[in-house]
Every structure is written in C-alpha cells, then in structure tokens.
Amino acid sequence: MIKLSTILATSLTLGLSFSATAGTLDDVKTRGTLSCGVSTGLAGFSQKDEKGQWSGLDVDSCKAVAAAVLGDANKVQYKPLTAKERFTALQSGEIDILARNTTWTITRDASLGLNFAGVNYYDGQGFMVQSSLGVKSVLELNGASFCIQAGTTTELNLADYFRSKNMTYKVITFDSSDQTRAGFESGRCDALTSDQSQLYAIRIGLKNPSGAIVLPEVISKEPLGPVVRQGDDEWFNVVRWSLIAMIEAEYLGVTSTNVDAKMKSGNPAQKRLLGTEGDAGSSLKLSADWAYMIVKQVGNYGESFDRNVGKDSPLQIARGQNAQWTRGGLMYSAPIR
Secondary structure (H helix, E strand, O other): OOOHHHHHHHHHHOOOOOEOOOOHHHHHHHHOOEEEEEOOOEOOOEEEOOOOOEEOHHHHHHHHHHHHHHOOOOOEEEEEOOOOOHHHHHHOOOOOEEOOOOEOOHHHHHHOOEEEOOOOEEEOEEEEEEHHHOOOOHHHOOOEEEEEEOOOOHHHHHHHHHHHOOOOEEEEEEOOHHHHHHHHHOOOOOEEEEEHHHHHHHHHOOOOHHHEEEOOOOOOOEEEOOEEEEOOHHHHHHHHHHHHHHHHHHHHOOOOOOHHHHOOOOOHHHHHHHOOOOOHHHHOOOOOOHHHHHHHHOOOHHHHHHHHOOOOOOOOOOOHHHOEHHHOOOEOOOOOO
C-alpha cells in the first residue's frame, strides 16, 4: 500500500496540490480537541514553558478557534513543527490548522493546496549582527555569511536583495530557530537574517542580548497568518472569522475584562459581535456566543499582541503596522453583520 506521506511528497515534487475533504469542523467537534501546528519554540509567537503550557500570538490563534468551536480555549493539542515539516503536516490531515509564523505567498496559496485565513502579524525580513562586527547597514555585508532557517522564504529574499545590489554572500542553513540562534551565537556566520519578529525573539534568547543589533533595512513583505487546507470552505470560514473577531473586538473596544458588561450593550455592532443580535453564529455552524467565548477566554487582538510580543512582553515590539487602521496600522477587520 502506498503511504499518504509518499503521495504527498510526490505531489509536491510534481507541483500538484491537495484539497481537504470537507468536514474538519465536524471532526473537531466530534474529537473534542483542536490539533494545531506551531513552531518548535519562538518567543512571543509559540513557545512552551517549563510546565508544558504553550503561549504566544500564534498560540492565541489556535485558542481562539477552540473557544469558538468547542467553547474552551484550552482544548488544543499543539504539534511542534519545523519549517520543513509544517505544510506536509497540514496537507496530510495531521493537524487541523497551521499557526506557525508562516508567510502568505502565491506559491503556498495556489500550488500547495493551502488557504491563508488572514494576517495576524505584518512582518518583514531583517538582519541581526554582533555589535562587535562594527556594521551599521546590510550594505556593508558584501561577501558575508548568513545563518538561515531552512524551508522559509528567507533564502529567496536574501538572494533577490543581494543580486539587486551586485553583492555576494554565503548561506549556512539550520532546521530550527534554536539551531539558527546557536549558530549565530557561536560565530558560524557573520549575520542572522529572518523575519524581524523572529530577530527580536532570537535576540532575547542570546547569552548577551545587548551585544547584538538589528540593522535598519527591511527587505521584504512577510504577512503571517493561520493556514488551513483548501477544499473545506466551512472550516476556512471558522478560522478566518475567529481571527476577524479578535481584530473587530479591539476596534469596538470589547476586551476580556469588559465583555460581560458589553453583552448588555445597545451598540448594534457590539451586539452582532457578541451574538445578542443577528445570526453570525448559525452562519458559521457555531453557537451564538462564539465570539464572546473568544474575547472572554483569549482577549481581543490588542490584548493578545501586548501580552505576547508588545508592551507587556519581554519583546517590547511596537504596534507599528500591526496597529488598528484607525491608529495608522494595517489591522482592518471585515464587519460582522
């Protein structure tokens, strides 16, 4: 018998795509848990503590879906995946959703049988060097060696950028973020390049974080977000609107601490979000209070950002382009109506 993994590997080699068999929503409800693919450990996005508890911005995407579907944000089974493993795990049905700092690209969207449900973090590729190197710009790194995580868009972006500048470079690849950090810290490369969010996360894990600096150049667009299989629109809608509900809740001023009071609100938009008016829940085949469960148990997008990567976290990343559109950012939610 031919193994599914063999079929998947062959399909990827031939440039074919796989579609999901509709029914993921029913499967998750029947199973009683959500299977979510996350990173092997990236501070602020998906990381397991010494007690085995997962947290992070991507983890909150998983928790939001579990809260919406199962009424309990804790009913998630986390599957740590490397960048090379992540797409096969989703295609094969090993996981229900991939929430692993994954960039939305046309190749992944159109030829791998995947659907990106939205953007939970707008990022861009940057560079980090040891301050002792005395470098202030990536333009000073002609002929340098770079530590890179395998299976990401990073290497292609680096190739494009250096070719456009008529510069040369060398690449040293690693399978995980931790291995990439260790390679950089041990001096195996002159610089480390990755999404800027990862650079902040990697830097706080260094023995001497203050000895590393992030250079000013950002050379790519990296919209990151949760991913599902193609061919299951019902499940795609649930994952997409779970993310939208968190963004909309922040826009409407609904938080985990005031959501109970807001259930009595006379504001029509708040009423539709929280299920006291309209039929958004039944349209998604969820309970009327699906978004209430998300906000009550996980929080709105701003709460999640601040807690995991923002002002209340060790990373201290400014909202920037991840701010609400009303504050100069790109977070703009479709209306729930």
